[in-house]
Amino acid sequence: MKGMTTVAPRSLSGRLTRLNVLVTATGLLLACAGFLAYDFVTIRQALVENLAVQARVLGSNSVAALTFNDRESAEKTLAALRAAPNVVASGLYAPDATLFAAYRRAPSDPVPAQVELPAGEEEKQWSDQGDVLLVDRIVFQGTTAGYVFIESDLNLFWQRIRRYLVISFCVLASAFAIAVGISTQLRRETLRPIAALAEVARHISQEKNYSVRASTETPAELAVLVEGFNDMLEQIERRDRELREARDDLERRVEQRTAELAAANKELEAFSYSVSHDLRAPLRSIDGFSLALLQDYSDSLDADAKNYFERIRAATRRMGMLIDDMLNLARVTRAEIRRERVNLSAMARAATAELKKTDGSRDVECVIEENVETEGDAQLLRVAIDNLLGNAWKYTSKHATARIEFGQMRTNGSRVFFVRDDGAGFDPAFAGKLFGAFQRLHGSSEFPGTGVGLATVQRILLRHGGKIWAEAEVEKGATFYFTV
Amino acid sequence: MTDQAILLVEDNPDDEALTLRALKKNQIMNEVVVAHDGIEALDYLFCRGPHADRNPDEMPQVILLDLKLPKVDGFEVLRQIREHPRTRLLPVVILTTSNEEGDRVTGYGLGANSYVRKPVEFGEFIQAVKQLGLYWLLLNQSAPLPRSA
Numbered sequence: 001m002k003g004m005t006t007v008a009p010r011s012l013s014g015r016l017t018r019l020n021v022l023v024t025a026t027g028l029l030l031a032c033a034g035f036l037a038y039d040f041v042t043i044r045q046a047l048v049e050n051l052a053v054q055a056r057v058l059g060s061n062s063v064a065a066l067t068f069n070d071r072e073s074a075e076k077t078l079a080a081l082r083a084a085p086n087v088v089a090s091g092l093y094a095p096d097a098t099l100f101a102a103y104r105r106a107p108s109d110p111v112p113a114q115v116e117l118p119a120g121e122e123e124k125q126w127s128d129q130g131d132v133l134l135v136d137r138i139v140f141q142g143t144t145a146g147y148v149f150i151e152s153d154l155n156l157f158w159q160r161i162r163r164y165l166v167i168s169f170c171v172l173a174s175a176f177a178i179a180v181g182i183s184t185q186l187r188r189e190t191l192r193p194i195a196a197l198a199e200v201a202r203h204i205s206q207e208k209n210y211s212v213r214a215s216t217e218t219p220a221e222l223a224v225l226v227e228g229f230n231d232m233l234e235q236i237e238r239r240d241r242e243l244r245e246a247r248d249d250l251e252r253r254v255e256q257r258t259a260e261l262a263a264a265n266k267e268l269e270a271f272s273y274s275v276s277h278d279l280r281a282p283l284r285s286i287d288g289f290s291l292a293l294l295q296d297y298s299d300s301l302d303a304d305a306k307n308y309f310e311r312i313r314a315a316t317r318r319m320g321m322l323i324d325d326m327l328n329l330a331r332v333t334r335a336e337i338r339r340e341r342v343n344l345s346a347m348a349r350a351a352t353a354e355l356k357k358t359d360g361s362r363d364v365e366c367v368i369e370e371n372v373e374t375e376g377d378a379q380l381l382r383v384a385i386d387n388l389l390g391n392a393w394k395y396t397s398k399h400a401t402a403r404i405e406f407g408q409m410r411t412n413g414s415r416v417f418f419v420r421d422d423g424a425g426f427d428p429a430f431a432g433k434l435f436g437a438f439q440r441l442h443g444s445s446e447f448p449g450t451g452v453g454l455a456t457v458q459r460i461l462l463r464h465g466g467k468i469w470a471e472a473e474v475e476k477g478a479t480f481y482f483t484v
Numbered sequence: 485m486t487d488q489a490i491l492l493v494e495d496n497p498d499d500e501a502l503t504l505r506a507l508k509k510n511q512i513m514n515e516v517v518v519a520h521d522g523i524e525a526l527d528y529l530f531c532r533g534p535h536a537d538r539n540p541d542e543m544p545q546v547i548l549l550d551l552k553l554p555k556v557d558g559f560e561v562l563r564q565i566r567e568h569p570r571t572r573l574l575p576v577v578i579l580t581t582s583n584e585e586g587d588r589v590t591g592y593g594l595g596a597n598s599y600v601r602k603p604v605e606f607g608e609f610i611q612a613v614k615q616l617g618l619y620w621l622l623l624n625q626s627a628p629l630p631r632s633a
Contacts, residue, residue, distance in 0.1 A: 273584060277552050280581045280604055285498035288606040292505060313605075320604030327583075 013191055020183035021176070028175050032168045036161075043160055047086075048125060051134050051152050054084065055123075059138035059148045062092050066100060066138065066146040074101035086152045088131060091115075093147035100146060115147050130154055193218035197226060210237040265334065272330045279323055287316040318450075322438075325452035328383070329437060332459050337377045344372045344417060347382050348406040351389040364396065369407035372417065374484045376464050381484070384460045387453040388419040388480055394447055395478065396423030414483060422477035434470055457482075488545035489515040490621075493525040493561065494579075495553050502606065503548070503579075506613035514545065514621065522556025525549075526564055529571050543574060543629050546620040549596075551580045551587060559590055566595040573627040575620055 058077065065074035074092050081087045081103050090103040091111040102111040115135045117124055125134040131153050138145040193215070200214045210233050214226045290309045294301070301309070345368055352366040374381075389404065396402030405420040426434070426441045433439045437455035454468075461468050464484045472478035490507070494500045500518055507516060519525035525547075527533040531540045547565070551558035558578065565571045577598040578591045591599050600616065603609050 273582065276584060277581045280602075281496055281499065283604045284502065284581070284602060284606070284609070285496075287604055288498070288502040288505070288609065291606040292502075317605055324583075331585075 012194065013187055016187045016191070017180070017183060020187070021180060024176060024179035024183075025172075028172050032172060036164065036168065039164060040161065043157055044154075047152070047154070047157055048132055048134070051132060051150055052123060052125070052136065054081075054087070055134055055136040055148045055150045058090065058092070058150070059136055059146075062101075062148065063138060063140045063145050066092065066094065067140070071101055075103070077101075078103035081150075084152075086154075086156045088151045088153050089149075090151070091149040093149065095144050095146050097147060109151075111151075112149065115149050117147060190219075193222045193226070197222070197229065201229070204233070210240055268330060269334070272327050275323060276327050280320060283316045283320050283323075287313050290316070318444075322450045322452075325450045325456070326437075329452050329456050329459065332380060332383065332456050332463070335377070335380060335463075337380070337463055339375050340378060342374055342376050342378050342381050344374060344381065344385060345370055345406070347385040348372075348389060348419075351382075351386045352393075352404065354386075355389065355393045359393075359397075362397070363401045364393065365401070365403045367403065367405045367407075372406070372408045374415075374417075376484050377460075380460045380463070384457045384482075385419075387457045388482075391453060391480075392419055392421035392423065392478075394423075394449070395425070395442075396421050397447070399423055416481050416483055418479055418481045420477065420479040425472040425474050425476050425478045427474055428472060431470055431472070435468065487514060488543070489517050491517050491519065491525065491528065491544035491547045493519045493522070493547065493549045493553065493558065495520050495550065499550070499602070502609065503613065506606075506610045507617065509610050510614040510617050512613075512617040512621065517544065521554040522558065522561045525553075525561050526556065529565065529574075530568065540570070541629065543571070545575070545626065546616075547574060547576045548579045548616075549576055551578060551582060551591070559594060562591070562594045562596060570630055573630075575624065575626060577616060577620065579616075 058081075061077045062074050064070070065077060078090050078092065078101055081090050082105075085105075087103070088105050089109045089111045091099050092101040093115050094100045097114050097116065099111065099113050104111060117135050117137055121137070122139075123134065123136045125132065127133070128151075131151050133151045134149070136148045136150075138148055197214050197218075200212055204210060204212055213230050213233065216223060216226055216230070218226055290312050294306060294309050298306075348368045352364075352368065356362075356364070356366075385406075389406070392404045396404065399422070403422050406418070408415055408417045410416070424442070424447070430441050433441065435454050435458040436451075438451040439455075440449060440451040442449075458468050461482050461484065466483040468480060468482040470478055470480045490512075492500065492503060494503060500520075504516060504518075507514075517528060519528055528535045528538070529543075531538045549558050549561060553561070558580070562576055562578075565574060565576060572595075575597045576595070577600060578596045579600050579602060580587070581602050583601045588599050598616075598620075600612055603612065
């Protein structure tokens with residue numbers, strides 16, 4: 001899983017086997033080593049004791065030969081040592097410690113010419129080049145009758161040790177094999193619930209089926225884990241269900257709202273369609289027949305009557321404009337926003353050029369910043385720019401000269417566009433009414449208009465996720481700031 | 485100026501009167517056949533019903549077609565005009581109150597030759613009719629009428 005430290009995956013079973021083998025091997029090895037050490041000492045000791053007994057027996061049997069100086073008999077006695085293959089050499093010594101008779105297993109084996117045994121000591125033993133050597137005092141009736149010397153190799157000892165090692169190895173190996181076998185079996189049994197749990201977890205993570213539960217027939221320690229696991233699954237399942245229900249509910253509500261909205265939109269569309277058709281037709285009749293009367297009965301109408309007809313016609317035109325503006329406002333609300341790169345400078349230039357063309361007599365300085373670009377719906381943003389510059393143009397019309405400015409600036413790190421004029425402005429106290437549909441801050445005799453333009457602009461900017469606000473002072477001009 | 489008729493399809497008697505007045509004001513003297521709904525217009529064009537005795541080789545020079553009509557609406561009338569080999573090349577000018585983008589797209593899609601919105605201001609309407617007359621009756625050369633069977 002991401003974000004969690006992971007350990008290289010090692011199977012629990014492998015680890016358990018290693019642990020078992022290690023424990024078994026260590027135990028067995030330690031036991032073998034113990035036995036070996038013990039046996040090493042005791043076997044050697046037994047060997048030495050055996051040698052001492054041999055020496056004593058030899059001594060006892062040789063007392064007569066020594067006493068009577070019977071060299072032949074002594075050598076015969078010594079020759080019996082052939083029965084003990086471990087004895088390398090042996091010798092009998094006179095009481096003055098000189099060699100009396102000798103035995104050699106091989107002719108080349110040396111027998112010392114003299115032995116030394118400090119007075120008062122019965123026996124001396126030592127090792128030399130892996131052999132055990134021993135000198136024993138032969139005592140007969142309280143006096144030293146002579147000395148016996150025996151040298152024995154340790155071949156027998158080493159042989160026994162070797163055999164011992166082989167047996168130990170065999171025992172170790174079979175114990176080891178049995179231990180591994182038993183451990184495998186035990187491990188399998190111990191790990192089965194864990195493996196089952198792991199399988200359940202794997203199944204859940206693959207199938208996303210949280211209704212599965214792990215078996216609770218496990219050893220006590222695991223039962224806690226399994227219980228916790230199952231608890232967790234239950235919680236997930238419950239949460240899942242709640243989430244699904246919430247989502248379904250939400251979807252249902254969205255669907256319902258969408259349907260309602262679609263119905264409302266359809267109604268609005270039908271309404272505006274009907275307005276654009278049916279509401280304008282009577283206006284056309286009113287204006288048309290008024291004009292017909294003015295044209296055809298001009299002679300029989302007095303100035304007042306003609307004036308009234310002109311008023312009727314002016315009101316008709318105004319209502320026609322209102323309907324058109326209203327429809328435009330509705331269209332802006334419905335229109336789909338298609339975002340693209342838009343050059344606002346070019347739009348502003350086109351708008352001011354158009355205004356100058358329709359009313360060329362005015363002295364208006366238009367200052368338009370170059371290359372002001374943004375992302376948005378070109379068609380709608382053009383409507384917004386046209387409206388804002390059209391307003392600037394309109395509300396500067398009472399001044400002899402005017403200056404209209406379009407540009408951008410940075411405020412608190414965000415880009416703000418602005419349209420500034422030095423015209424009639426408005427009382428900031430009424431700024432809140434500025435963007436309401438059909439709200440006007442000036443009488444229509446003063447400045448003509450329907451009060452829909454800024455509402456349309458605001459709606460366009462809101463639909464882009466932007467906003468608009470204004471600063472003004474009466475007769476000092478107004479500045480409209482907006483973001484897209 | 486030719487002497488072929490103008491077919492005006494218009495259900496609103498006020499609009500009918502005003503259109504006739506606008507035509508007169510512009511000295512357009514062609515005969516104006518008025519159909520008050522879609523059925524009437526199609527009956528006239530295809531010489532059916534009350535117009536069964538009409539000479540099928542006489543077709544209007546231009547059809548001024550409103551969209552909102554009783555029984556069969558303007559779009560359906562236009563569709564049938566464009567479907568029929570006898571009438572499919574006739575100039576049709578949609579003359580309506582609506583300036584819905586959807587209506588314009590549908591109108592041109594069905595093969596309208598022009599789309600003119602009736603202005604509220606009657607002076608402007610007279611101007612519009614004048615230009616329509618100038619263009620469709622005088623300047624424009626229509627396709628020859630196919631021979632009737």
